[in-house]
Amino acid sequence: MSEHSKDQHKPRVAVVFGGRSGEHAISCVTAANVLQVIDRDKYDVVPVGISTTGHWVLENGDPERLAITDGRLPEVDITAAPVLFGTNRELIVSEPGSVPSTLGEVDVVFPLLHGPFGEDGTLQGLLEMSDMRYVGAGVLASAVGMDKHYMKVVFQAAGLEVTPFVVIRDRDWRRDPETCRKAVDALGYPVFVKPSRGGSSLGVSKVNDLDELDDAVEAARLHDPKVIVEASANDPREIEVGVLGGLDDTDPIASVCGEVVVSGGGHDFYDFETKYLPEGEEYTALSVPADLPEDVTAEIRAKALTAFDAIEAEGLARVDFFYDADGKIIINEINTMPGFTPTSMFPRLWSASGKDYPTVVDHLLTLATSRPTGLR
Structure with missing residues (x-):
């Protein structure tokens, strides 16, 4: 042959x-x-x-x-x-x-x-x-997973705690920016201003007072006319979990927890440069597995699976949490197609969980080829 x-x-x-x-x-x-x-x-x-x-x-x-x-x-x-x-x-x-x-x-x-x-x-x-x-999530899960506004609505309905937030739509900002400013002011500072339907931290700003808000909103609007403003958690640790769909109709599985720590270089959160550019590695530490009490780890992993099912995700996801100074576990977001770059958290999480990069890719392809097309 x-x-x-x-x-x-x-x-x-x-x-x-x-x-x-x-x-x-x-x-x-x-x-x-x-x-x-x-x-x-x-x-x-x-x-x-x-x-x-x-x-x-x-x-x-x-x-x-x-x-x-x-x-x-x-x-x-x-x-x-x-x-x-x-x-x-x-x-x-x-x-x-x-x-x-x-x-x-x-x-x-x-x-x-x-x-x-x-x-x-x-x-x-x-x-x-x-x-x-x-491979991956269907239409609904992909759409909900991309829009941080509706993502939070779904998470709240599933009993997951989210940070307080304000949505600034295009018409809101154009017609009545002062009302938008007052709504954000009520959240308290600092806040994070983000494109509602974006990723990789593009257009994201940390805002420490009202004077910085307008510029941050305009920066986010370069990526999406719909903007979300989120209250900051109390001195949070950023914890991430990978989820994979189960083979042969078994339940989804969660990876170990990982932690992102960013310090120095003028970076006070996990922005585009610290995520993807080589110079960002100097200011970023990815700790896998995260140094957390066993009961906290178990709860975060369980909440990651709840989030995965809440949006009806399939295939894979990375779920991001805040573990704050008060011991609260707050879900930040879910990413239905997380990055697979050499510095990305998702492959590191699964490597530490016993599945190397090629195994994860083969797992995803096996899931996709065995999944029926159409409504399911």
């Missing part, structure tokens, strides 16, 4: 990355790492990039080109051949002036997009309409 014939019997995985959001570069870095560890003896892998303008192309998936090097953020190669999904789940290469050719049927899509227009249910809806299997 030829190598080509063998490949036809492997499940074909389309690794999709990039996208239109401000997290385009981080998606590329995530893809670089996933592409390196997928078992090519088990899967036929096709890298598909989405440019910042929304064009889908057949990428070469070179991990070195998709990495952050010398401060340069990677992006999808817009000059690559355009691709689209045709009927029967086929991936079609369609270069201008040439006859379209098919790469064959795609068995599962691994969508590694972060932020709006990819992680928020939009891509998931497209894949559902196309009857495509894919």
